[in-house]
Amino acid sequence: METLHATILGNGQPLLILHGYFGMSDNWRSLGMQFAENFEVHLIDQRNHGRSFHSDEFDYELLVEDLHNYIEQHNLKNVILLGHSMGGKVAMKFAVTYSELITKLIIADIAPKQYKPHHQYILAALNSVNFKLHNTRKKVEEVLKIDIKEQEVIQFLLKNVYWKSKGKLAFRFNLQSLTENNAEVGEALDSFTHFDGETLFLRGENSNYITKEDTALIVAHFINSKIVTVKNAGHWLHAENPTQFYNEVVSFLA
Numbered sequence: 538m539e540t541l542h543a544t545i546l547g548n549g550q551p552l553l554i555l556h557g558y559f560g561m562s563d564n565w566r567s568l569g570m571q572f573a574e575n576f577e578v579h580l581i582d583q584r585n586h587g588r589s590f591h592s593d594e595f596d597y598e599l600l601v602e603d604l605h606n607y608i609e610q611h612n613l614k615n616v617i618l619l620g621h622s623m624g625g626k627v628a629m630k631f632a633v634t635y636s637e638l639i640t641k642l643i644i645a646d647i648a649p650k651q652y653k654p655h656h657q658y659i660l661a662a663l664n665s666v667n668f669k670l671h672n673t674r675k676k677v678e679e680v681l682k683i684d685i686k687e688q689e690v691i692q693f694l695l696k697n698v699y700w701k702s703k704g705k706l707a708f709r710f711n712l713q714s715l716t717e718n719n720a721e722v723g724e725a726l727d728s729f730t731h732f733d734g735e736t737l738f739l740r741g742e743n744s745n746y747i748t749k750e751d752t753a754l755i756v757a758h759f760i761n762s763k764i765v766t767v768k769n770a771g772h773w774l775h776a777e778n779p780t781q782f783y784n785e786v787v788s789f790l791a
Contacts, residue, residue: 547573555624561587649726
């Protein structure tokens with residue numbers, strides 16, 4: 538059985554953090570260190586991301602089972618689960634499947650609904666990179682700029698570029714599997730599933746991932762939930778307004 542890679546910080550009640558699509562646990566390190574003043578924080582790399590294992594198979598059922606195996610292996614109890622974007626979908630599905638393991642749930646800028654595939658231009662850009670030719674970070678960046686206009690997205694993706702061996706760059710994520718399974722990422726939470734525990738949805742003020750129209754669906758799945766807007770932030774709300782994000786989470790967990 539493959540084990541997820543994680544960085545564990547601090548002591549106390551376990552707080553597990555799940556990154557989004559193309560992300561990794563390192564994206565959460567600075568907030569993780571703040572949370573670690575009060576909790577045992579597990580910054581987790583999900584399959585095909587970060588330093589975790591690569592697999593041809595990739596869907597939410599598998600991501601949930603990976604997390605369940607991780608919790609069992611580490612013998613964790615009374616878990617708090619925080620997930621962003623794709624990680625939020627995993628966290629929701631985990632909570633409705635293994636509700637007895639979760640005390641509180643925090644979902645960052647994602648709703649339980651179906652999302653149309655919208656990462657094609659990013660996947661096209663990433664698949665244009667040929668590390669034999671593009672053998673410096675600067676060259677990789679130039680290729681990504683052709684298809685991707687948002688500088689913050691380029692910088693986010695470049696965090697996944699690393700020296701696999703002497704003189705050879707690579708992506709940390711499993712690009713082939715993420716490309717082939719891209720449609721899986723938009724899947725909705727299964728109908729008629731619910732989690733009764735306390736749940737906090739955080740939405741970015743400038744993001745369209747959670748709209749007013751989604752409130753009824755959120756409440757149908759998460760009856761004991763509230764939705765809070767993080768000011769001056771888009772989809773990467775934890776990076777764009779980390780102060781409010783941290784304060785909202787801490788007051789919810791207090």
